[in-house]
Amino acid sequence: MYPYTAGSTGLTALLPDWAHVGGKAALLARLEDPAAHGRIREALDGPGLARDAGWEGIVIAGCPARPAYEGRSLADIATERGAPPAETVIDVLREARADADMILFMMSEENVALGLRHPQVMLGSDGEGRAAEGPYAVGKPHPRNYGSCPRLLGHYVRERRILPLEEAVRKMTSLPAAKLGLRDRGLLRPGAFADVVVFDPETVADTATFADPHRYPSGIPWVLVNGQPVIAEGRHTGARPGPVVTR
Secondary structure, X not given: OOOOOEEEEEHHHHOOHHHHOOOHHHHHHHHHOHHHHHHHHXXXXXXXXXXXXXXXXXXXXXXXXXXXXXOOEHHHHHHHHOOOHHHHHHHHHHHOOOOOEEEEEOOOHHHHHHHHHOOOOOOOOOOOOOOOOXXXXXXXXXXXXXXXXXXXXXXXXXXXXOOOHHHHHHHHOHHHHHHOOOOOOOOOOOOOOOOEEEOOOOOOEOOOXXXXXXXXXXXXXXXXXXXXXXXXXXXXOOOOOOOOOOO
């Protein structure tokens, strides 16, 4: 799991299952078909993700066709457009050719902490390969792309003290390596691959936010991949020693 109270996925996930049958082309055709359009609108106003999160709790994370919508809730966009939220979802998907992402604020902080404490739960970002500069610094993506591990170490270990530092490190290293069957990774020991993150437990923190997500964490001065420094004194060295890791 990741240490946030919001999830993120494609905006099309709000639509009923039957609307996806046949792939993207079929979905777009249904959005244009009056009969299917009406059924989809009814489904959006019924039980499901939209009702669980609420229109105020659903924020556009990425929409290349309408970048002005990024970082804004569907409730806000619907008000601006003068249309019901369900109709707004359909219109945005039509305009974007179904290429739009969302963030859903629908999780419980109490449950996040409960999950992080569980000994069998490991940490994952569920994110993408992003960068705070260049072509990947677009949209308002989930801050989990930049801050999942530092948030666990800073917010949940140092500030909230919901689990020991050693257990947090295990959840990010040896536990996922063992679960995925990756040999000689996830532990500091002779003969293992030297993948090492050096962090300051007193300052490590996530700086990415939902409003300003393209921000690197603080308190991580060194990162070594296969024994080579990739981050040195907080700066990227340009080295790229990491191959694809197979099971």
